[in-house]
Amino acid sequence: MLKGHLDAIVLAALAGEPAHGYAIIEEIRRRSGGVFNLPEGTVYPALHRLEKAGAVNSDWTTAPNGRRRRVYTLTPQGRASLDHHRDVWRDFARAIDTMMASGDPGAPLGDGPPWPTR
């Protein structure tokens, strides 16, 4: 399931500030409270795919240890794509919550979901 949302997760991790691959993975781990413990290598093809799609761009810098470091930045197109992913995810999560609550014998029936509906 996580694999299908990898692009959105990477974009969300980059929303705050530009970052290199390792920092992006750490940010994903930190913000998910350790739940999203991705196979780290999978993030790089996702970053390249997002760059080809114009959602991020990247530049070489030099790391403190002297190694070449590729730093990724979210583009306006990437920000729009992230907003779209967020909307889709909210609708999906709302629908799942409704499904789960309606199957729960302990849940109050007929009161509607505990969030404002459109």
Place this chain on the structure above:
Amino acid sequence: MADALEAYLDALGEALRFDPQLAERVVDEVADHLDCALAAETRGAGSAGDAEAALARVIARFGAPQRIAGQFALLALETNADRLWRLAALTAAVAFAAMRLRELHLDPVEAAGDGLATAALALDRGAFIAALALGLWGWRLARDASRSWRPDPRGWRRLFAGLRLSALALGALMLSVAADTALTLPRLIEAAGGVLWPAAALTVEIALVLALAIAVSRSREQAAAVRRLLV
């Protein structure tokens, strides 16, 4: 310890050899990543043995180089396939225009009563139609596969079949262009005037078919890498 790291990076570079420029970039990125991960992992580690175990954990968390290279190969194939289909459509359009311009501006082949020329004309048209049919079939298969092309055996089969058909379509198109060249060149030499358009179309047609051959060859190389690394 540095040897294990270098060996890992070498294996990754080797698996990415289908694109040397990409290989250099990815290896540099991954080297930086593994350095950062190792520094975090060995913070407070006491002995060399601890550091070696930390490196093994870092590498295991990163994943097998072949698997990662396979994902890059898939991405490269996807990008190149898009270009390839656009280039193929343009080449077919120019080849068709070249045939029409030859008929409009140069002496009709049928009028010469030359058996060889008539056969070349039939080959030109037949091969062009075959190229269109094979190319469209291949494009449809690959397009369907691209909708579900994260490892799914049926999707892989369709993708590779689509690429094989595109190679066959290219062969047919090359045959058509060769026949067109054989028909057009002697008439261009003999014609007194009005040769500009047929000559230009023929030149563009040949250049495009060569570019298409390079694109098909790259796609086949990338498909072979995907097959070797992922399937």
